[in-house]
Amino acid sequence: MAKQNIYDNEVFFEGYRKLREKESNANDLFEIPALFSLLPDLKDKAILDLGCGFGEHCKGFIEKGASKVVGIDISEKMLEVAKAENSDPKITYLNMPMEDLETIDEKFDVVVSSLAIHYVEDFTGLIKNIYNLLNPGGVFVYSQENPINTTHSTGERWTRDENGEKLYVNLSNYGIEGERESVWFVDNVKKYHRMFSTIVNTIVDGGLTIEKMIEPLPTEELLEKYPDQRDLFHKPDFLLIRASRKV
């Protein structure tokens, strides 16, 4: 099974780093607030962060009272930044792919993952591992690209009018799941497209109960500052889910 480590590519790493430093990037505006809104009270909780990247969230969880955070990432370069910029005695950073979760011999109250799971081919195996890593009553909160996004691979994403205004999203192959190659700073970034129904069924069949789903959209207030974000009403960029292990 492929374990993609695109973040250790030099070109990708620098491009990604600059994107995240932009003041109004989509993560800051939509994905991060939605992700944190789904988290339970973290006081005295043990947290596992899958694809923790630069470790900002790990640090954030400690600030919200977590007693222990384990952050894993496949990219050593990302973890170097995490250790330099977001270290804490309560945080452990582990360099490992998400596919190797069964090697972790601890239980957590919260498993969280920010925009990493659409890179994982075996979602069923991942959910099984997450279930096993959660304490009863534990919560899984994650974000991924919206399925209306992940289905896209080649060709133009939008149909525009004569003035260049976006009219439609060019949606195709939504029902054909699996690998998509896309260009994001470098060629051949591999993502895995899954339909809404497959995502829901995989989580439910893995023993977790779906509690909430968010497809973030801009508020009126945000649109005044960032009018381009109205395009999200055609197609939300993200999908976030909270699910729990009942017993």
Added chain:
Amino acid sequence: MAKQNIYDNEVFFEGYRKLREKESNANDLFEIPALFSLLPDLKDKAILDLGCGFGEHCKGFIEKGASKVVGIDISEKMLEVAKAENSDPKITYLNMPMEDLETIDEKFDVVVSSLAIHYVEDFTGLIKNIYNLLNPGGVFVYSQENPINTTHSTGERWTRDENGEKLYVNLSNYGIEGERESVWFVDNVKKYHRMFSTIVNTIVDGGLTIEKMIEPLPTEELLEKYPDQRDLFHKPDFLLIRASRKV
């Protein structure tokens, strides 16, 4: 709150009747098999069918062992056909809109609805009523148009190449929920678009647990007989959900 009774319109009624009589209509090929696949064992169960139309499903539930079926529909014309063609001592047909469910003073083991709920404006109120009508352990199974479908209102649904082959679904306004007017035999058939996340959250917030979701796609075998159905891989027509009342 609008209670739309388009099925009592003469033109609509005849058009719809002819569509359902076609041998390879989308309901027979995809929606009905998926709906029945989600049903529990109906032996000795009490069933409520919301928007029962011609009553074929009500009759089918009796054939599968149900002890009692109540079918409701807003259209008197539809129920006249139901009573003539699909009557049974164990079936009661009631002429009422789905919005008036709180007037029913019984409990059911299964509440089912086939392609009717996208006509209902108040989904939250509907789910509340369904929860109250279900026995603990009871199951709600329903089908609706897929949200990728319901978002469409005016304009061309597809972008085609120079040979007329379908390239893309023209997706727009997915994030703008609410009324859509469409032409289906007659003008101004009103449907209500809701995002996947809103559908899931409304069901969960109403106290039901999501158990399974289906977006039906054609099998290889079916494609050999009906090659045009490959378009469904761009955009499934239907969404089906099974949810249960645990306590």
